[in-house]
Amino acid sequence: MTPRSLLYIPVLCIVAACSAEQPQVLHFQPDNEEERRYQFVSTSHISSRDAHDGEHSERIQHTEFKTYRVSQRDADSVQLNVQPDYLHAQADSGVAFGSVLGATTEADRVQLGTLAQGRDIEISFAEGRLLHASPEAYTRARLLLTGTLNQIQEVLAQPGLVSGMALEAGASRTIKENRPEGVPGFSLTLGEVRQHDASFTIEGDTDSGQVYGRMWIDRETGWLNRAGVVLISSFRDDGYQGEIRTIASITQAEWPYAELMEHSLTDVPIDFSPQAEDLDHLVTATEESIFAESQGTLQLNGDRFTLTYSHPLEEADEAGQFSFTQMQAFDEQGELLDLELQALRPYSYHDGDQVLTIGEVFPLGWENIQANLDQVHSIEAEVQWFPQELQLIPIDVPQQGSSELEHGNARARLQATENPREFDLYLYPTQHKLFGYQVYGAESGVMHALGFEGGPDWLNEREREVLNVLEHGEFPTHLSLQFRNEVPQQLRLVAFSIEQEAKAQQKVRFAVD
Structure with missing residues (x-):
């Protein structure tokens, strides 16, 4: 058993190396028609005090999947389509909206419709500049729906943000342009350059807020591996004053821990x-024992699914790691449903005389998603096994x-x-x-x-x-x-x-x- 198993009971800054040997400058050089999907998760804690010294607090959690597709490129620039695939925002007070949930007001429904259309951007290879900004309607919809502080994910997600920077420790760039109101300026400083990636520190400290974070860029492909950022901002509005602390991550779409990081292993x-005295009691898993069952179970939890698969093993350590791919949803009559799905990497744990592998699956898209979810009777998936x-x-x-x-x-x-x-x-x-x-x-x-x-x-x-x-x-x-x-x-x-x-x-x- 590993520490991560105890927990189971947004920065797309894109750069690339100039050469495979010893690159000197970072550039974003994606392949034609290449696409990457990322998982954006944030938690905001809002604490405030009113004019009568009454204290108030709220927590807002936000999960989103977005796909970045290269639509066209030439020698000087690249065009990408940025498509939100899934959105779920939930406040402790009970307010919630998203791509499946919809919205409770007509104004929010209009903003969700605008957000669902995505946006097209064009990036300069030489300097990483955003040649064409987001449509005003898209920017306004995202601001109204997700708040000012979550906009830092949108800024950091801009492809090529560090394009043209020297590939050496200490190289730095200040980000001042294309920032929504309320997002403080910040700098990106290159830290460690390793064989496969380069790390950056995100820092900012201004009157409008404080920012600190870390991100890791794949040197060979130029795409983001993962990133996290913390942002603090004070506010004073309509008799209230207080502070908002947001911690946000952008990771590979299948990374399983983004929402789980809200929990802790402390104490x-x-x-x-x-x-036992040694590992001799563990049984070497075989393909036959891993795939002994032809069917698993499916449960709808809110706006996502939980898939469970059983193995006749005694210990979770015998199972290894899994992935769910090539998923298709079917109704009770066995008819294929028009529903695209994204799975997180599953986890395994011991339960009685078996080991269970469990994975969460998210529905992607904005049109008639709830109606399709209500019809789902089964999901077929290619289960891949990675022994350990x-x-x-x-x-x-x-x-x-x-x-x-x-x-x-x-x-x-x-x-x-x-x-x-x-x-x-x-x-x-x-x-x-x-x-x-x-x-x-x-x-x-x-x-x-x-x-x-x-x-x-x-x-x-x-x-x-x-x-x-x-x-x-x-x-x-x-x-x-x-x-x-x-x-x-x-x-x-x-x-x-x-x-x-x-x-x-x-x-x-x-x-x-």
Whole structure:
């Protein structure tokens, strides 16, 4: 079991390297007709005080999928169509609207219709300038529906925003143009240049607000990998004054953690005593055991589906990782419905005498979506299986200082404390290589989320945790380990290696239970 499994019970800045060897300048160079879909998620916390010192608070959550399609390109510029595919906005007060839900007022319905049409943009290759701005109606609709602060996602999502910047640490660009009112200016500073990507820091501190964030760009293709940004703004309006804190992410469409980052792993107690002495009790999964069932179950939850598939396995660690692709929806008579679907990467967990794999699926589009959802009786999907290998790797228990361990790009650090019977274990995962939270040789511990260590002092603990998940693409973890008895000389960690290519796939029908 991995730390991410405990949780299951918007910055498209596009750049590309000038050459595959040692690029010197960043450019956006997409392929003809190339398209990418991204998941935009944000949470805004609004706190205010009225003229009578009454306190008010509200939380607004926003999830959106958007597709960026290259429609035309020449030597100097590229044209893209930006199409919102799905939108869901929900306030704790109960107000909600979206591509499936619609809106409660005629004015909002008109704005949703405008937003559904998308927009076309043209970008200069040389400087990354937006040659043609968004239609005023689209910009106004997005502003009215999602608010000023969420517009920073729209700004950062502009392709080629850093085109022309030198590919060296410290290179910086100030973003002043094409910002909606209320969004502060900010700078983009290139940090680490790695083999496959480059990281940027987003910073801004003006009278209109404060901004801090991180983003990662694929060097070879120029497309965004993932990004996160925190924005704080004060307001005074109609007798109210207060603050809005928004944390927003833009990730690959299938990334499963964007909404889950609202939750936390903080202070989860763990008892290591029941675990086996080694991994010999785990069974090597086969294609036959993974795809033993030809059918799964389907459940409609609000404006999205949950697909569940069962495996006759004893432990979730035996299952590996999965993806749901090529999905089609059918009605009760078996007729194909006109409904496009987007799945998040599924997760697996142990449930009694089986392992369940569960994935969320979102309906895309704006026309007659609710009517189609009501008719869905089954969904067929190509289920791809990515096996994983597990091994135990020893790590020395330090009397002072720390011991470190690497597994691919995943890292583990065991730190001594002032108490000789207490140690801090820090786990830094990657998508395909990671350490599980099981610690062989330990007695008990407490799991905590691990916050991002950089950035300004005004970032709060929750914001740091979210930024750190985006930093690693998985959930970094801090384990506080305690020993009542003798402290061993070594502990053993479970190292996971997840295949990057599917070993097998099978078409599975998920039907209403």
